[in-house]
Amino acid sequence: MADSEPSYIDYEAFLDPDFSSASFANSLVLATNNATDTPLDLSTPLSRVLFDLQEIDTHIHNLTSKSAIPLLTHTRDQTVAAERILKETEEQLSSVTKGYERLEQEVLRKWEAADEARVAAEKSLATVRLARAVARCLALGRQLEGQLSEVTGRGGPAATAGAQDRSSANPGREDYRALERAASTIVSLRRMFSATAVGEEGYGLERVNVIRTLRGELVIPAENMVKARAQQTINRFSMSSIAAGSHSQTGYRQARDARARLISAVTVLYILSPVPKTLTSPVSFQPELLLSALQGYMHTAIAASVNALSRSLSMLPSLERTLSELSGRCQDIFVLEAILSGLRPPTHPLLPASAASTGDSNGTEVRAQEVAFKNNLLQPLLNVLDTTSLPSYFWRSLASSLAPRVQEIVSRGGVSARTLRSNRDRLRKDIRECVLRGSQLPVSTLVTDKRTGTEAGNWEREAAVMVGSVVGALER
Secondary structure, three states: OOOOOOOOOOHHHHHOOOOOHHHHHHHHHHHHOOOOOOOOOOHHHHHHHHHHHHHHHHHHHHHHHHOHHHHHHHHHHHHHHHHHHHHHHHHHHHHHHHHHHHHHHHHHHHHHHHHHHHHHHHHHHHHHHHHHHHHHHHHHHHHHHHHHHHHHOOOOHHHHOOHHHOOOOOHHHOOOHHHHHHHHHHHHHHHHHHOOOOOOOOOOHHHOHHHHHHHHHHHHHHHHHHHHHHHHHHHOOOOOOOOOOOOOHHHHHHHHHHHHHHHHHHHHHHHHOOOOOOOOOHHHOOOHHHHHHHHHHHHHHHHHHHHHHHHHHHOHHHHHHHHHHHHHHHHHHHHHHHHHHOOOOOOOOOOOOOOOOOOOHHHHHHHHHHHHHHOOOHHHHHHHHOOOOHHHHHHHHHHHHHHHHHHHHHHHOOHHHHHHHHOHHHHHHHHHHHHHHHOOOOOOOOOOOOOOOOOHHHHHHHHHHHHHHHHHHHOO
8 A cells, every 4th residue: 555545544533642442432333333223233343443453454564564674774773872872871870889889888887887876875875864863862862861860860761760750859959950951852852753854854763663762762751751840840839838038048049949940840841842833933832731731720729729718618717727828829820920921932942933024114113012022921821811910810710710609608508608797897808908918929039020019909909809709699
């Protein structure tokens, strides 16, 4: 078949990228069959397709036969060019392979060795840091053990066993500063135990058996013992019981020791109070252990006073002694308030650093004055008790609890009620004097305060409340 000879086959349709064999077959079947005929004849379109294939095959054969020499020449040229390119590529590939082998030998092997050294160095550094942290914890543990020996007066690891239930035989000669030192050591250990994040000083300590033993057998019992000693010191605090004159050296020394023990106990409970993890400013820190102990001291004094005064109102001969005890308790509370008002919060190693305040100069000065006024250990206690004065809180709480007791005595009637009614004037005078006497600092105290409580007018309101709680029920 000549090149100029036309062909009935539409090569353009077959070479079209959008050619669809299914569409072509469908159109061929429709062209060779009548749509109204029930039987479908596929032999005719099949013969047509086979004939077309034979025609195309013949056309390809003719073209390749006529152009055999150009095709072979082109193929040979392409093969020669490909062999030449392959040879050049193999030479360059060989050069690259040798360069890679040399680079692997000089760099990669050394990098692998260096990486192994890096891993070993990191593990060694982690081991050194952990060993250093363990050594520090053990040193603090030994230091704590020695401090507990100073507190209990006994040596050895058994110093903490049962120490929580023992009281000092001679508290005046006890080294109360040892409690503060022990509390600081406990807080240092607590900081080590809590710094367990990656990169922190105590990372990995929880996996060391000796540290778990140290914490369970020494630190936790020691912390409980130190807290118990400090709470016991606050619960036993009393200045009114110290019989001392203005020239008594013994009374002065006893008052000095009592004040020092109280300050030490307050410091210990402040330091050991837990610090919330969400705390952002030291100003908002609330020393829970300290506030709980001081609240317990106040509530114990109030409860004991209510019970004692209720019994004395039923037996008037003992009233004078009871009122003397009440005034003594209030004097102790007055001394406690004076001491706390002069104590600044001690440095707590676990508190976050306070951020520098910003603003205008006037606002800064006002803020500084507020902080200076409230920067003592009395203000948090006053805030918790919702009062402005501890003696006032004592008398008002005592009066509110005493009124139902007096009403109960009057309701029962009998000799006690008649005796109380007949001695209303004496009760009014004695209770008023008790309040005014109790709202003064004892002579033996070593504290100074702007409010000495000697002015009777300062406490007339509290005296009136106390008198009203007792005499008011008798006049109904």
